[in-house]
Amino acid sequence: MQTVPASGAPPLAAPTDRPLTALLFRKLMPLLVLSYVISFLDRTNIALAKTHIAVDLNISAAAYGLGAGLFFLSYAFLEIPSNLIMHRVGARFWITRIMVTWGLLSAGMAFVQGETSFYIMRVLLGAAEAGLFPGVMLYLTYWFGREDRARAVGYFLLGVCIANIVSGPLGGALLAMDGIWGFKGWQWMFVLEGLPAVFLAAVVWKKLPDGPDSAPWLTPAQAQAVRTRLAAEAADASTGKAGHSFLGAMRDPQVWLAIFIYFCHQISIYTVIFFLPGIIGTYGKLTPVEIGLLNSLPWIAAAIGAAWLPRHANTPGRGRRLLCLGLAVMAGGLLIAAFAGPVMALVGFSLTALMFFVVQSIVFLFPSSRLKGVALAGGLALINTCGLIGGFIGQSVMGLIEQATGSTRNGLIIMAALLLVACAVAPALRQGQER
Structure with a gap:
């Protein structure tokens, strides 16, 4: 049981012992980041394989958009139960299970034969990976207070950036293995990018503690310091309208406001992830490796944003301002990409990507500061579920627009408009008991 300060007591300071905070980051984040790198490689390598499977398996642009989006439909459907299970059985076991199943299924994508098997495997892959992101969002609340959580x-989210930076050159190299041992290049890519998740799962099982009490690298005093800070914040959250139940979280208007903003954000981010390589491919006669290298540029910008900016969201007011700025910059970048030539379009995509994970890291601060226990686990999963539905809708609509018009311009304009609407409502977000 965590100790909660008496009612009316001032909130206890965050482990301002910076060496302790640095220790938490050093021990936890590298393994979590590496897990997310592999997750995103396996989730998005289909983008690099798009043109190849279209030829080999006769899959149309609309079918590709639907298949890419089906991942998010099954992922979204199982997000909430997955996070509630993790809340009960512990992070170490559940994250290990997720990684083993998604790694095997991702490798199994090499044996897709046509549209039907493509759809089935994408659905199964989404079901296998369901819960990883909201599970880690929940897991970080076991360790970091509000002042440090956005940075964590x-x-x-640097994992997404790293995955997209390396996926282009790596995927291009793997696609170049076409014909070796009778396998297509895209088959090699799925197998060689999928199996590492299974091997890393063994490391997660051995090294990832469920919480401060089970961390062998924390002294009892250090574990108590972490628990004390989190207990004070939980006491603040417990007096809010949302209560401790999942139904209580669903009754909080702030949760639904965060959901709307995140929904708009995810439509844009996954549209860029899954369609940018194809858009770059229209810029001229480029090899797969060249497309991969150009595709990496926006993700370098995203990595800079994720590493540099979220740390400034250490108060509710700063968080809101940075959130609004991020949404506006994302919208502006997409509009540049829609109307400019190849060079400026890449600049526009890079501006949008700069704020991808600044926005994403800040959005989750607001509901997580108002919820606890089952409400926190279910509420975070609910937000991510709705965001993933946005990913499904965005990709499906973009696929239809591209097939109908031969261009992605109108789709990018629609995404930019949604981001501007999200920017307009973001100032209404509140943390904890903030009015």
Whole structure:
């Protein structure tokens, strides 16, 4: 049981013992980031394989958009039960299970034969990976107070940036293995990028503690310091309207406001992830490796944003201002990409990507400061579920627009408009008992 300060007591300071905070980051974040790198490689390598499977398996642009989006449908459907299970059985066991199943299924994508098997495997892959992101969002609340959590989330989201930076050159090299031992290049890519998740799962099982009490690298005094800070914040959250139940979280208007903003954000981010390589491919006669290298540029910008900016969201007011700025910059970048030539379009995509994970790391601060226990586990999963539905809708709509018009311009304009609407409502977000 965690000790909660008496009612009316001032909130206890965060482990301002910076060496302790640095220790938490050093021990936890590298393994979590590496897990997310592999997760995103396996989730998005389909983008690099798009043109190849279209030829080999006769899959249309609309079918590709639907198949890419089906991942998010099954992922979203199982997010909430997955996070509630993790809350009961512990992070170490559940994250290990997620990694083993998604790694095997990702490798199994090499044996897709046509549209039907493509759809089935994407659905199964989404079901296998369901719960990883909201599970880690929940897991970080076991360790970091509000002042440090945005930075922790930002570091975790570096995994997406790293994955997209290395996926282009790596995927291009693997695609170049076409014909070796009778396998297509895209088959090699799925197998060689999927199996590492299974091997890393063994490391997660051995090294990832469920919480401060089970961390062998914390002294009892250090574990108590972490628990004390989190207990004070939990006491603040417990007096809010949301209560401790999942139904209580669903009754909090702030949760639904965060959901709307995150929904708009995820539509844009996954549209860029899954369609940017194809858009770059229209810029001229480029090899897969060249497309991969150009695709990496926006993700370098995203990595800079994730590592540099979230740490400034250390108060509710700063968080809101940075959130609004991020949404506006994302919208502006997409509009540049929609109307400019190849060079400026890449600049526009890079501006959008700069704020991808700044926005994402800040959005989760607001509901997590108002919820606890089952409400926290279910509420975070609910937000991510709705965001993933946005990913499904965005990709499906972009696929239809591209097939109908031969261009992605109108889709990018729609995404930019949604981001501007999210920017307009973001100032209404509140943390904890803030009015």
